[in-house]
Amino acid sequence: MSVSLVGDIGGTNARLALWRDGQLEHVRVLSTAAFAGPEQAIRSYLDTLGPHAGELERVCLACAGPVSGDEFRFTNNHWVISRTAFCRDLGLSDLLLINDFSAMALGVTCLRKDELLDVRPGVVVADCPRLVLGPGTGLGVGTLLPDTRGGWHALAGEGGHVDLPIGSEREADLWSYLHRQLGHVSAENLLSGSGLVSLYRASCALDGKTLRFDSAAEVTRAALEGDAQAIAVLEQFCTWLGRVAGNAALTLGARGGVYLAGGMLPRFADFLVASGFLAAFQAKGEMSGYLMHIPVWLVTAEQPGLLGAGLALQRSLAGESPMISGLADDV
Known part of the structure; x- marks a missing residue:
C-alpha cells in the first residue's frame, strides 16, 4: 500500500x-x-x-x-x-x-468557522486578496489571490523580513537600541519567539529594569499573570504586529481579510484582541479609512x-x- x-x-x-x-x-x-x-x-x-x-x-x-x-x-x-x-x-x-x-x-481556505476567532468582524470584499501572517520561530507572511474559477492562488514571499516600522517615540527608542545590536532591524527580529525576548530585553534596558525572564513563554506567562513590565512588552509586541499587518494589507489591497496564524498568538488570544493591535493596524493617516472595515481573524486550528x-x-x-x-x- x-x-x-x-x-x-x-x-x-x-x-x-x-x-x-x-x-x-x-x-x-x-x-x-x-x-x-x-x-x-x-x-x-x-x-x-x-x-x-x-x-x-x-x-x-x-x-x-x-x-x-x-x-x-x-x-x-x-x-x-x-x-x-x-x-x-x-x-x-x-x-x-x-x-x-x-x-x-492554502490551509486557511479550508478551515471551519469554529477554527477562526474574530479579532475584528468586518466586510469581506469579494475578489480581493487576503493576507496570512503570523509569528512563530520566525514571522511568516503569505498572500491569497483570487483566480477566475472561484479558487485561490497562494503567493510565496518573505514579508517577515521587511524593515520594522516605527510609529512612536518609544518605538524609535527601542529601534535605536536594537539597531546598535543588529544593524538592520527586520519585523521578524521583534515579531517572533526570539523577537519577543529581544523586545523584553530592550525594554528592560531602556526602563532600567532587571531581566527576569529568558524565553517567550516566560514573558507571555508573566504578562497574563499581571506582571507590569511583561504586560507592557506584550502590548508593544501586539502593537508592532498591527503596524506590520496594516502595512502589508495596505500594500496588497487585502480587503478580503487578514488571517493571523502561527504558533504564538493563540496562547494569548484574549490579550491580543484587547491590545492596541487594531489601532496600530489601521493607523495609516489619510488611508486609515481603507483599513477600518477589513475583517481580521485569528487562526485557532491545530495544523x-x-x-x-x-x-x-x-x-x-x-x-x-x-x-x-x-x-x-x-x-
Whole structure:
C-alpha cells in the first residue's frame, strides 16, 4: 500500500502526517534539533507508525524560507535538503517543496468557522486578496489571490523580513537600541519567539529594569499573570504586529481579510484582541479609512500548515498548480 507524507517544517518543530483521501492521519510533532536532517526525522516518524505507514511514495514539505533549485537551506534551523539526495535516500521519484506560509495560506481556505476567532468582524470584499501572517520561530507572511474559477492562488514571499516600522517615540527608542545590536532591524527580529525576548530585553534596558525572564513563554506567562513590565512588552509586541499587518494589507489591497496564524498568538488570544493591535493596524493617516472595515481573524486550528501541504500535494498529483485551492466557506 502506497502512502503520501506531508510536512510543515519551521525553525523549531517538524510537523509530519500521512495524507490519505484528502485527510491528515497520524500527526506527529518532532523537534528539528533532535535530527541531523529531514530524512532522519521522516524515517523516525515512519518507524513509529509500523504497519500503518505503508510504502512511502509521495512527499510534500512546507518549509520556512524561499524555495527554489535543488538545495534548500532552512532559515531558522540547521537542516538542508537536496531534492536529489532526499529522493534517492527515501526511494522517491519526486519531492514537492513549498514555502511554509504558502501552505498556511492554502490551509486557511479550508478551515471551519469554529477554527477562526474574530479579532475584528468586518466586510469581506469579494475578489480581493487576503493576507496570512503570523509569528512563530520566525514571522511568516503569505498572500491569497483570487483566480477566475472561484479558487485561490497562494503567493510565496518573505514579508517577515521587511524593515520594522516605527510609529512612536518609544518605538524609535527601542529601534535605536536594537539597531546598535543588529544593524538592520527586520519585523521578524521583534515579531517572533526570539523577537519577543529581544523586545523584553530592550525594554528592560531602556526602563532600567532587571531581566527576569529568558524565553517567550516566560514573558507571555508573566504578562497574563499581571506582571507590569511583561504586560507592557506584550502590548508593544501586539502593537508592532498591527503596524506590520496594516502595512502589508495596505500594500496588497487585502480587503478580503487578514488571517493571523502561527504558533504564538493563540496562547494569548484574549490579550491580543484587547491590545492596541487594531489601532496600530489601521493607523495609516489619510488611508486609515481603507483599513477600518477589513475583517481580521485569528487562526485557532491545530495544523493549517499541514493541511495546506496536503492540498498542494493533492493538486500537484491531479496535474494542476499546487498553489491553487478552493475556499470551503466564505467567512
